[in-house]
Amino acid sequence: MPIVDSKTGEIKKDYSLEELVEKAKEMRAYSMVAITVAGSGHTGGSLSITDIAAALYLKHINHDPANPEWNERDRVFWSIGHKAPVIYAALGLAGYFPIAEMVKLRKLWSGFEGHPNRFTVPGIELSSGSLGQGLGVAVGCALNGRLEKKNYKVFCILGDGELNEGSVWEAIMSAAHYRLDNLIAIVDRNRLQIDGPTEEVMKLENLSDKWQSFGWQVLEVDGHSMAEILSTLKKASEIKGKPIVIIAHTIKGKGVSFAENVVGYHGICPKDGLTGAESLKGALQDIDAPGFDQKKVDQLLKIACDYQEKVNRQVEESLPKFSKNYWWNSEDIMRVEMIPTRNGFGDAIAELGESSEVVTFGADITSSIKMDQFYANNPERKERFFQMGIAEQNMTVAAAGFAKEGKTAFIGSYGVFVTGRNWDQIRTTLCYNNFNVKIVNAHGGLSVGPDGATHQALEEISNMYYLPNMRIIVPADSIETKKGTFYIANIPGPVTIRYAREATPVVTTKHTPFQFGIANIIRFRAEKEDFVEAFETQLSTEYQNEEEDIALIACGPMVAEAMRAAYILKKELNLECRVINIHTVKPIDKEAIIRATQEIGVLLSVEEHQKGGFGNIVAGVIATEKKAYSVPFLFDMMGVNDEFGLSGAPWELLKVFGLTAEHIAKRAIELYHSKK
Amino acid sequence: MPIVDSKTGEIKKDYSLEELVEKAKEMRAYSMVAITVAGSGHTGGSLSITDIAAALYLKHINHDPANPEWNERDRVFWSIGHKAPVIYAALGLAGYFPIAEMVKLRKLWSGFEGHPNRFTVPGIELSSGSLGQGLGVAVGCALNGRLEKKNYKVFCILGDGELNEGSVWEAIMSAAHYRLDNLIAIVDRNRLQIDGPTEEVMKLENLSDKWQSFGWQVLEVDGHSMAEILSTLKKASEIKGKPIVIIAHTIKGKGVSFAENVVGYHGICPKDGLTGAESLKGALQDIDAPGFDQKKVDQLLKIACDYQEKVNRQVEESLPKFSKNYWWNSEDIMRVEMIPTRNGFGDAIAELGESSEVVTFGADITSSIKMDQFYANNPERKERFFQMGIAEQNMTVAAAGFAKEGKTAFIGSYGVFVTGRNWDQIRTTLCYNNFNVKIVNAHGGLSVGPDGATHQALEEISNMYYLPNMRIIVPADSIETKKGTFYIANIPGPVTIRYAREATPVVTTKHTPFQFGIANIIRFRAEKEDFVEAFETQLSTEYQNEEEDIALIACGPMVAEAMRAAYILKKELNLECRVINIHTVKPIDKEAIIRATQEIGVLLSVEEHQKGGFGNIVAGVIATEKKAYSVPFLFDMMGVNDEFGLSGAPWELLKVFGLTAEHIAKRAIELYHSKK
Numbered sequence A, B: 001m002p003i004v005d006s007k008t009g010e011i012k013k014d015y016s017l018e019e020l021v022e023k024a025k026e027m028r029a030y031s032m033v034a035i036t037v038a039g040s041g042h043t044g045g046s047l048s049i050t051d052i053a054a055a056l057y058l059k060h061i062n063h064d065p066a067n068p069e070w071n072e073r074d075r076v077f078w079s080i081g082h083k084a085p086v087i088y089a090a091l092g093l094a095g096y097f098p099i100a101e102m103v104k105l106r107k108l109w110s111g112f113e114g115h116p117n118r119f120t121v122p123g124i125e126l127s128s129g130s131l132g133q134g135l136g137v138a139v140g141c142a143l144n145g146r147l148e149k150k151n152y153k154v155f156c157i158l159g160d161g162e163l164n165e166g167s168v169w170e171a172i173m174s175a176a177h178y179r180l181d182n183l184i185a186i187v188d189r190n191r192l193q194i195d196g197p198t199e200e201v202m203k204l205e206n207l208s209d210k211w212q213s214f215g216w217q218v219l220e221v222d223g224h225s226m227a228e229i230l231s232t233l234k235k236a237s238e239i240k241g242k243p244i245v246i247i248a249h250t251i252k253g254k255g256v257s258f259a260e261n262v263v264g265y266h267g268i269c270p271k272d273g274l275t276g277a278e279s280l281k282g283a284l285q286d287i288d289a290p291g292f293d294q295k296k297v298d299q300l301l302k303i304a305c306d307y308q309e310k311v312n313r314q315v316e317e318s319l320p321k322f323s324k325n326y327w328w329n330s331e332d333i334m335r336v337e338m339i340p341t342r343n344g345f346g347d348a349i350a351e352l353g354e355s356s357e358v359v360t361f362g363a364d365i366t367s368s369i370k371m372d373q374f375y376a377n378n379p380e381r382k383e384r385f386f387q388m389g390i391a392e393q394n395m396t397v398a399a400a401g402f403a404k405e406g407k408t409a410f411i412g413s414y415g416v417f418v419t420g421r422n423w424d425q426i427r428t429t430l431c432y433n434n435f436n437v438k439i440v441n442a443h444g445g446l447s448v449g450p451d452g453a454t455h456q457a458l459e460e461i462s463n464m465y466y467l468p469n470m471r472i473i474v475p476a477d478s479i480e481t482k483k484g485t486f487y488i489a490n491i492p493g494p495v496t497i498r499y500a501r502e503a504t505p506v507v508t509t510k511h512t513p514f515q516f517g518i519a520n521i522i523r524f525r526a527e528k529e530d531f532v533e534a535f536e537t538q539l540s541t542e543y544q545n546e547e548e549d550i551a552l553i554a555c556g557p558m559v560a561e562a563m564r565a566a567y568i569l570k571k572e573l574n575l576e577c578r579v580i581n582i583h584t585v586k587p588i589d590k591e592a593i594i595r596a597t598q599e600i601g602v603l604l605s606v607e608e609h610q611k612g613g614f615g616n617i618v619a620g621v622i623a624t625e626k627k628a629y630s631v632p633f634l635f636d637m638m639g640v641n642d643e644f645g646l647s648g649a650p651w652e653l654l655k656v657f658g659l660t661a662e663h664i665a666k667r668a669i670e671l672y673h674s675k676k
Helices: A017-038 A043-048 A050-060 A081-094 A099-104 A134-147 A166-177 A207-213 A226-238 A277-287 A294-317 A341-352 A379-384 A392-403 A415-420 A423-432 A446-451 A460-465 A478-489 A558-573 A590-599 A615-625 A650-656 A661-674 B017-038 B043-048 B050-060 B081-094 B099-104 B134-147 B166-177 B207-213 B226-238 B277-287 B294-318 B341-352 B379-384 B392-403 B415-420 B423-432 B446-451 B460-465 B478-489 B558-573 B590-599 B615-625 B650-656 B661-673
Strands: A011-013 A075-078 A154-159 A183-189 A217-222 A244-249 A338-340 A358-362 A385-387 A408-414 A437-442 A471-473 A495-498 A503-505 A520-524 A535-539 A550-554 A577-581 A584-586 A602-610 A634-640 B011-013 B075-078 B154-159 B183-189 B217-222 B244-249 B338-340 B358-362 B385-387 B408-414 B437-442 B471-473 B495-498 B503-505 B520-524 B535-539 B550-554 B577-581 B584-586 B602-610 B634-640
Touching: A017 A043, A017 A050, A017 A081, A017 A099, A017 A226, A017 A277, A017 A294, A043 A050, A043 A081, A050 A081, A050 A154, A050 A226, A075 A081, A075 A134, A081 A099, A099 A294, A134 A154, A134 A166, A134 A183, A134 B392, A134 B423, A166 A183, A166 B166, A166 B392, A183 A226, A207 A217, A207 A244, A207 B207, A217 A226, A226 A244, A294 A650, A338 A341, A341 A358, A341 A437, A341 A478, A358 A379, A358 A392, A379 A385, A392 A408, A392 A423, A392 A437, A392 B134, A392 B166, A408 A415, A415 A423, A415 A437, A415 A460, A415 B423, A423 A437, A423 B415, A423 B423, A437 A460, A446 A650, A460 A471, A460 A495, A460 A584, A460 A602, A460 A615, A460 B460, A471 A478, A478 A495, A503 A558, A520 A558, A550 A558, A550 A590, A550 A661, A558 A577, A558 A602, A558 A661, A577 A590, A590 A602, A590 A615, A602 A615, A602 A661, A615 A634, A615 B615, A615 B634, A634 A661, A634 B615, B017 B043, B017 B050, B017 B081, B017 B099, B017 B226, B017 B277, B017 B294, B043 B050, B043 B081, B050 B081, B050 B154, B050 B226, B075 B081, B075 B134, B081 B099, B099 B294, B134 B154, B134 B166, B134 B183, B166 B183, B183 B226, B207 B217, B207 B244, B217 B226, B226 B244, B294 B650, B338 B341, B341 B358, B341 B437, B341 B478, B358 B379, B358 B392, B379 B385, B392 B408, B392 B415, B392 B423, B392 B437, B408 B415, B415 B423, B415 B437, B415 B460, B423 B437, B437 B460, B446 B650, B460 B471, B460 B495, B460 B584, B460 B602, B460 B615, B471 B478, B478 B495, B503 B558, B520 B558, B550 B558, B550 B590, B550 B661, B558 B577, B558 B602, B558 B661, B577 B590, B590 B602, B590 B615, B602 B615, B602 B661, B615 B634, B634 B661
Parallel strands: A075 A154, A154 A183, A183 A244, A217 A244, A358 A385, A358 A408, A408 A437, A437 A495, A471 A495, A550 A577, A550 A602, A602 A634, B075 B154, B154 B183, B183 B244, B217 B244, B358 B385, B358 B408, B408 B437, B437 B495, B471 B495, B550 B577, B550 B602, B602 B634
Antiparallel strands: A338 A503, A471 A584, A520 A535, A520 A577, B338 B503, B471 B584, B520 B535, B520 B577
């Protein structure tokens, strides 16, 4: 069925085959413009599934864009949320919203999140982004359709790399168990995932045999032949007694010559981002969508530009103001280097790789988290690197198999996935066995940015903290990440090291002390050209009380913000701050916290995490260890307030979630004044 | 290779086929005695895999029991840790320890845990118990063997029900990817899992096709023909270029007539437990193991009995003493009913099932957590119950598929698995989408008892607390569990309800107030015959300050212990306690905690959980909400001290982990006195 009027049942809009081909071109063009403007986004996979998306939303499924919640509609679940650009393009062209809106892709508050959110864009059935979950939801939806004797069909679009996830095979097994012939899965078989060709990362072939052995009817299709797609969808809708999978043979990056079959175009925009007008021009020439002339592109760019300007104003207005601008590198005296903390891990793992006892693992995001530095300059070490595909559970236990034999094993991925997908594996196989596996919890915090909520890990500290035998390091910058990585390589048992993705201020030097389990005390001393030189750092065990006014207790990139807050508080109100860098969250330096409670009595914790995951641990130390009945103090916590993140630029997010030095300084002043 | 001397390479012990058959009988006999004495344990699956275990440990694998860490040994991983009895029997007969020791199975401190612990029994390669993890460890171990050019073979024993877990398919895929021909998986294909026949719970056939399509060489064997087993193992060891799986067709409960092919004999001991001498007698007659006469059995029972008596003494010695015995039901005035909290859930779900909007899900542990009460007396509701097998990830997202369509969906399992196996599914699909799925977190806490550490959930409160949109209820007893279940059925969005397995004191009545988000204040008033009548309970919002001496802040079954502690403190030291029952952990009743801080100032939190998971939340409220600089108070927390649980009787565990009223009273007195 094409697009219908849910009230009357009449066809609202139908397309010929030729028109669908043109519409698919339009969808590709909109995707490319949106991704270019966003400066990030998933090009390759959006382009490979475009023709199928066009066929579904503009021709095959039964739906009414004017009534997204129409109960009789066919349901389409995108298990691969990262293909958001093409989802928005399809929904926009189908009429769910004015399609030009989608050029606000990945922009703050636009609703066009990096991974789709069902509450912000009409027509989205499921907020997704973490792989391997959509097919199971589709199974539930199809079972419900049968229970309720509904005629709707349930579609689920999967990536091929996604099939590495065991959770998908659970769903596959259950759909066959229940003989769900109202369920049609479509695999975007573009044969490339982030780390390389699927058959090199984690062999899937013979893929058709696999699905068949699990009890599914398999259809195969050229995913770029509109005629074949339509006839295959029709055929799929007529099969009875078992679930149907359509393996769609596609080309990643299809339609844009420089992106076709190129591994690098998984998750990045055309060359040079927003300034890449020529790159976009080339892409649009290749696509040759009707009506996509320069004028139209300029109009779209203007929509995005105007929107971003509005956002910029609102973001800036939300920032507490002081007598002058203390932002990073805004003046000579705030000069810092900006280096992603992950680089520190990359540097360390490159050196650690010298030892034949060190083995490393990949989960299809190897270079992004800098795990590739293990072998980048030492190709002979590739025999000690094991690619496990997008299968965090298996990566975790396979690493344990090495640790058991005496190796020091490093696993890593996005923080959400490498601590959350595999939590029970970490508990039972790593911690209960006390295996020497190091969890590289990369991309922690909001600063992951435009990928949005699903990819912004905000719960790992608490998820790891309460596990026996686990230790946790949350370094402040790239240099501390390097030191921390060296350290944990040499202590036995499981350790989590959490670091960020975005470039963050380098606020330590190689001479700054670093001792596992001992906090650093950081004091602002005097203005210097280099921000970092304005401070003095000592181990908490060596620090002499200076009876400061306020203690700022932070971990990770929030240490830099706390330092900047200390700077602001000194310059603006002559308040002295003791910044406590809790780089080791477990075991936590209780004595440093207790001394701050007794010696200062005004304490503020700051975390780039759900508020309390770290702060409540600090509160627990204060409340239980203060030892005397009457120890006056005030304590408050800053963090993310029990809400999910958003797409946006990293620094935008820190500003609107209230986690900049300006916010810290403001809250510290309030706290200090409420002491009286 | 049979058992060898790792130093000389000489064969230490070899067995003929006939001898192996007799040895397998002995293993069955030891397993049955141990399970009978323990009063719990996994009969069916231990008996089905016995012949294979005998063939491996006594004939096929290359190992030296005198040198368990010998680097050249073949490795055997038991992914199905619940078959511990037969593992111990095999290791004992092979000579790793005196086999009679294994009759201490599941007894406190014996090391013979309900699920094996590699630190306490020599020959155990991996502490396991949570399904679906062993094969991945074996993959890692096999990869390491190849990297190190070792000749060892790696075996992994899997259950068939276990193949429901997607994590197994990740491991299967990776082993084929790496063509691990030094890896041999053995599937105990006994065709029964806890909830019924495998093909009814979650269809596995054609199982051979599935493994083949994933790139494995499949061999099949009669798992009870010793000759076939030995020849198949030999054949498996000669295959090159791909991993090998042996699908062993077995009979669950094999060798014991009343257990063979009976679903009920998955996880329970022969009828009537320790007193079931006749039941054991029948089993031993069926097995007919050489030398297993009554005298031998009596000797074994004596070993177990003597051990338990020693344990009993040590446990009792560890309990703080008061002027008399205040234990539950030890005197008329301590009279309480003991009912498992899970029964309250069962009662509620039976009533809630009347609504056609309620759907429920099973993860192969349906009756144990009382989810079966949904349909037990209403078979027509079975169409709204969906069995998902041992696949917590898929159960979670499939439930979301129903919730999306307007249903109220209840999923449940052991707390570890239903919050830990699927944490990212809960985060992304349930919480980010705000779907109306209720997580029935059964078997929370140490009181799970003899199953041991892997099955004792001690981290769910913190794992769930920091998830946006999640709410958490931890009811005190079966009546409150029933009220809580009714309540959460009527609030939209995800909720976790955590309850215990063991019979726990009923300390509320149907008239006791229960309001979501509002704590109950419980005060001891006067001795009564019924313990519960000695107390008065009010909503915290209605309670008038009585300037008590101590506040005890508890959730779950610890509320009953806190009440008993209040009783003890009043009778022994005339101290008044305000017991605060935080049945709603999120959103937590901040005002009740703050009032206790201001009005009492001596506070102690108690949780059957890793200490701080709950207590640090309380500490966070105290520290951040007390509002004034000088509010004198003392706070301490009680819980499990950052360590894993143990096998033992539920009450034994609460005693030795320091979580009884006696411990609470003792700590409260210390805290109260340190105020001065």
